[in-house]
Amino acid sequence: MSTVSTHDRGYGYAHAVRMEWIKLRTLRSTRWTLLAAIASAIGIATAVGASEHTDPVSDVTNSILSGVAPGLLLLGILGVLTMTSEYSSGMILATLAAVPNRLRLLAAKATVFGLAALAVGEAAAFLAFFAGSAALPQGQPAPALDQPAVLRAVVLSGAGLSLVSLLGLGLGAILRHSAVALAVFVVGALLVGQFALVFAPSAARYVPLGIVANSLAVATPKADALSPWAGLGLLCLYAAVALGAGGWLLTRRDS
Amino acid sequence: MDHITAPIEVHGLTKRHGHVIAVDALSFDVQPGRVTGFLGPNGAGKSTTMRIVVGLDRPDNGGTRINGMPYNRLRWPLREVGALLETKAFHPGRSARGHLGALAAGGGIPRRRVEEVLDLVGLTNAAGRRAGTFSLGMAQRLGIAAAMLGDPGVLLLDEPANGLDPVGIRWLRDLLRSLAAEGRAVLVSSHLIGEMALTADQVVVIDNGRLRADTTLAALTAEHGSLENAFLTLTTNGEGGRDGDRDQATDVGRIPTRRNP
Numbered sequence: 149m150s151t152v153s154t155h156d157r158g159y160g161y162a163h164a165v166r167m168e169w170i171k172l173r174t175l176r177s178t179r180w181t182l183l184a185a186i187a188s189a190i191g192i193a194t195a196v197g198a199s200e201h202t203d204p205v206s207d208v209t210n211s212i213l214s215g216v217a218p219g220l221l222l223l224g225i226l227g228v229l230t231m232t233s234e235y236s237s238g239m240i241l242a243t244l245a246a247v248p249n250r251l252r253l254l255a256a257k258a259t260v261f262g263l264a265a266l267a268v269g270e271a272a273a274f275l276a277f278f279a280g281s282a283a284l285p286q287g288q289p290a291p292a293l294d295q296p297a298v299l300r301a302v303v304l305s306g307a308g309l310s311l312v313s314l315l316g317l318g319l320g321a322i323l324r325h326s327a328v329a330l331a332v333f334v335v336g337a338l339l340v341g342q343f344a345l346v347f348a349p350s351a352a353r354y355v356p357l358g359i360v361a362n363s364l365a366v367a368t369p370k371a372d373a374l375s376p377w378a379g380l381g382l383l384c385l386y387a388a389v390a391l392g393a394g395g396w397l398l399t400r401r402d403s
Numbered sequence: 404m405d406h407i408t409a410p411i412e413v414h415g416l417t418k419r420h421g422h423v424i425a426v427d428a429l430s431f432d433v434q435p436g437r438v439t440g441f442l443g444p445n446g447a448g449k450s451t452t453m454r455i456v457v458g459l460d461r462p463d464n465g466g467t468r469i470n471g472m473p474y475n476r477l478r479w480p481l482r483e484v485g486a487l488l489e490t491k492a493f494h495p496g497r498s499a500r501g502h503l504g505a506l507a508a509g510g511g512i513p514r515r516r517v518e519e520v521l522d523l524v525g526l527t528n529a530a531g532r533r534a535g536t537f538s539l540g541m542a543q544r545l546g547i548a549a550a551m552l553g554d555p556g557v558l559l560l561d562e563p564a565n566g567l568d569p570v571g572i573r574w575l576r577d578l579l580r581s582l583a584a585e586g587r588a589v590l591v592s593s594h595l596i597g598e599m600a601l602t603a604d605q606v607v608v609i610d611n612g613r614l615r616a617d618t619t620l621a622a623l624t625a626e627h628g629s630l631e632n633a634f635l636t637l638t639t640n641g642e643g644g645r646d647g648d649r650d651q652a653t654d655v656g657r658i659p660t661r662r663n664p
């Protein structure tokens with residue numbers, strides 16, 4: 149039997165991080181979803197690039213980066229499910245047995261999943277950019293990464309994917325039921341923008357999908373959207389509020 | 404803090420779920436070196452009590468300690484306590500090996516223990532398969548493997564015989580008895596009285612969340628003739644319920660719930 153010595157501070161954040169990292173790696177569905185996020189970005193960017201018409205004032209970078217949109221949805225859903233599947237499967241019992249400190253657990257999940265989503269998001273954005281640029285028709289001037297605004301657009305698109313997926317993770321922690329949390333995420337983070345465009349155009353700039361598409365993924369900032377850095381800040385705020393509320397609820401509710 | 408009386412201490416525990424009092428001022432200790440059977444009819448409050456012991460639910464009153472500490476203050480929870488609370492406490496898409504590997508990492512347990520506990524429960528050959536394809540009995544074995552991962556001195560198992568075939572039940576009984584013989588504290592809930600009569604040394608009987616008996620199996624059977632008689636006399640499932648009126652005692656004040664309709 150194990151014995152526990154008295155001068156030992158016990159399990160900590162690093163153990164929780166290692167646990168979550170193994171969990172992330174050992175699900176085939178997770179690996180496929182991450183791959184799909186990258187593949188779809190390349191596919192759509194290629195199609196968009198190939199159909200780009202010569203128009204000197206258009207933001208080609210922005211068009212090509214629209215390829216990351218399905219990845220945004222996929223990573224956000226994965227973020228939601230990373231939390232809610234713990235509850236639907238019963239895994240949460242085993243997880244909390246190992247790491248009873250809820251805040252430590254959520255912090256570890258957010259770290260591991262957020263960094264994985266950042267890596268995948270950046271890969272998707274850069275690969276979409278290269279694929280889309282390569283597919284541009286003859287004579288269409290291609291954007292180049294040595295232009296600071298273009299580099300910023302690509303890097304922030306990848307970061308946006310990670311932040312939206314953390315928003316999903318936080319919503320999952322708040323709501324716990326997969327169907328409910330997915331519905332709230334898809335409607336709140338993505339679809340609301342479509343309605344807003346019709347009924348309250350000025351509100352559309354605050355919707356997560358709109359922020360990524362019109363504030364982050366732009367080489368030439370758009371007049372009716374938040375600036376790139378304001379958009380990034382607002383996405384950080386959304387993710388932080390969702391995770392904060394989720395953590396607060398996790399510590400207060402029965403599991 | 405007052406002194407430690409046992410590896411598992413339940414003290415004045417009360418838990419309400421809405422209008423239902425699931426556990427009502429319940430106190431008992433679970434001592435090392437024996438199997439303590441936790442008996443009571445469905446809805447008696449066994450699972451609720453065990454969930455509170457491992458820190459999943461919060462009590463409304465009173466509390467529980469393991470080795471003198473509330474669960475969430477244990478330094479290495481998995482090395483001190485092993486718990487099997489539900490048959491399926493794993494993600495169906497993950498292999499048994501992946502599942503145990505993740506828990507070992509979280510619990511600060513050496514990786515080789517994964518193979519040891521897989522071997523202990525006889526799942527080595529199925530360890531690479533998605534756990535979602537497991538039969539009920541295999542799922543239960545995976546749960547027992549997870550509970551044994553940290554080689555803990557305290558074990559809590561909620562209806563562990565569920566889904567096991569006769570061979571599995573025999574195996575489980577021998578395992579629990581040998582774990583107790585090694586000096587561990589083993590708390591096993593069941594509503595299967597026959598099985599408990601063969602496994603337990605000590606018996607804690609509850610009904611409607613309240614303690615009805617906390618004694619040795621030998622003393623209880625000597626008093627009532629058999630454990631089954633004792634169970635039926637002490638709980639409202641039998642003719643000799645607390646109020647001598649079965650219908651009243653079981654139905655009044657009980658409200659159907661999500662878990663126990």
Ligand SMILES: Nc1ncnc2c1ncn2[C@@H]1O[C@H](COP(=O)(O)OP(=O)(O)O)[C@@H](O)[C@H]1O
Nearest residue numbers: 420423425445446447448449450451660662663
């Ligand atoms: N999450 C819950 N919400 C509402 N009622 C619950 C919940 N969990 C248990 N109960 C109720 O508490 C009582 C005790 O249940 P439980 O601890 O599961 O009993 P046992 O494990 O002995 O069958 C039952 O009446 C049950 O319906």
Ligand SMILES: [Mg+2]
Nearest residue numbers: 449450451561
């Ligand atoms: Mg139960």
